[in-house]
Amino acid sequence: MTDFLVRITISLKEGVLDPEASLIRRALENLGFPTGELKTSRQFLVRFHAENADDARKRAEAMCERLLANPVIHRYEIEVMK
Amino acid sequence: MRFAVVQFGGSNCDRDVAYVLNDVCGIDTDLVWYKEGLSRGYDAVILPGGFSYGDYLRAGAIAARTRIMDDVRRIAGRNGLVLGICNGAQILAESGLVPGVFTINAYPKFICRPAYLRVENPKNPFTLLYAGGEVIRIPIAHREGRYIPPSAGRTGTLKEEYVAFRFCDPAGNITHESNPNGSFENITGVLSSGGNVLAMMPHPERASEDILGSSDGKRIFLSMARFIEENS
Numbered sequence: 001m002t003d004f005l006v007r008i009t010i011s012l013k014e015g016v017l018d019p020e021a022s023l024i025r026r027a028l029e030n031l032g033f034p035t036g037e038l039k040t041s042r043q044f045l046v047r048f049h050a051e052n053a054d055d056a057r058k059r060a061e062a063m064c065e066r067l068l069a070n071p072v073i074h075r076y077e078i079e080v081m082k
Numbered sequence: 083m084r085f086a087v088v089q090f091g092g093s094n095c096d097r098d099v100a101y102v103l104n105d106v107c108g109i110d111t112d113l114v115w116y117k118e119g120l121s122r123g124y125d126a127v128i129l130p131g132g133f134s135y136g137d138y139l140r141a142g143a144i145a146a147r148t149r150i151m152d153d154v155r156r157i158a159g160r161n162g163l164v165l166g167i168c169n170g171a172q173i174l175a176e177s178g179l180v181p182g183v184f185t186i187n188a189y190p191k192f193i194c195r196p197a198y199l200r201v202e203n204p205k206n207p208f209t210l211l212y213a214g215g216e217v218i219r220i221p222i223a224h225r226e227g228r229y230i231p232p233s234a235g236r237t238g239t240l241k242e243e244y245v246a247f248r249f250c251d252p253a254g255n256i257t258h259e260s261n262p263n264g265s266f267e268n269i270t271g272v273l274s275s276g277g278n279v280l281a282m283m284p285h286p287e288r289a290s291e292d293i294l295g296s297s298d299g300k301r302i303f304l305s306m307a308r309f310i311e312e313n314s
Contacts, residue, residue, distance in 0.1 A: 017264065067147060073183055
């Protein structure tokens with residue numbers, strides 16, 4: 001068993017409204033930073049034991065499927081950082 | 083006949099619902115702490131509003147994965163009635179007991195005000211005492227109430243048989259202006275495929291006595307009781 005650090009990023013699927021992003025974009029514009037696009041996502045840094053990098057990825061996927069992401073609106077990316 | 087109202091850490095409408103059921107509707111109701119489970123043979127289970135687990139991660143996400151939800155699933159599976167109100171609705175959606183998800187309002191602030199709803203489907207256990215197309219007034223209080231059906235995004239859709247309530251204007255028109263949170267097609271009440279599970283964002287327990295300004299919500303609880311009487 002090895003200790004792995006995994007970065008999980010949860011973001012909204014393409015086409016799903018991101019109300020917080022729209023508001024933040026407007027606030028930035030008011031500060032003199034007009035932006036063409038702004039998206040929010042949420043990142044989890046998780047450290048846990050796994051057999052190998054593949055196993056770590058599988059476990060992280062399972063975390064996303066079971067709890068971290070809602071498949072109706074979210075997609076997720078997993079980066080095994082070691 | 084006996085109803086259960088499940089209490090999670092952070093539920094805050096549990097006592098209101100139990101009061102309306104016991105004292106206003108005359109339905110024997112127990113408050114059940116989520117760790118106790120639902121071992122008694124309940125005819126109906128209600129998941130009340132509030133902020134279970136502080137709305138951390140997503141509203142309802144943590145509560146949806148507690149062990150008592152296996153009991154709720156079992157009760158739903160044997161055609162018992164399950165009603166989720168506000169945070170309870172979010173929990174049911176997160177559990178997959180109804181399709182879709184309730185997420186952050188189109189304008190991302192907390193909305194607390196009365197809302198007009200159109201009863202879209204009067205043939206289910208929760209609305210059989212209403213007329214089809216009837217307009218009722220029940221308050222909403224949420225920040226994460228925007229309904230999105232499965233296959234999210236622009237292509238999402240929900241069959242009409244799943245729709246219990248839509249936001250409308252006082253005359254019953256489904257308009258953009260009468261949709262307070264940006265819900266898909268104004269939908270704010272969603273049924274399971276079997277029709278025995280209802281997830282709704284508005285709070286019927288806050289509209290169950292005239293002194294509260296509306297008693298339109300009371301008929302949801304009375305409909306449930308009538309359905310159980312007729313089918314037992």
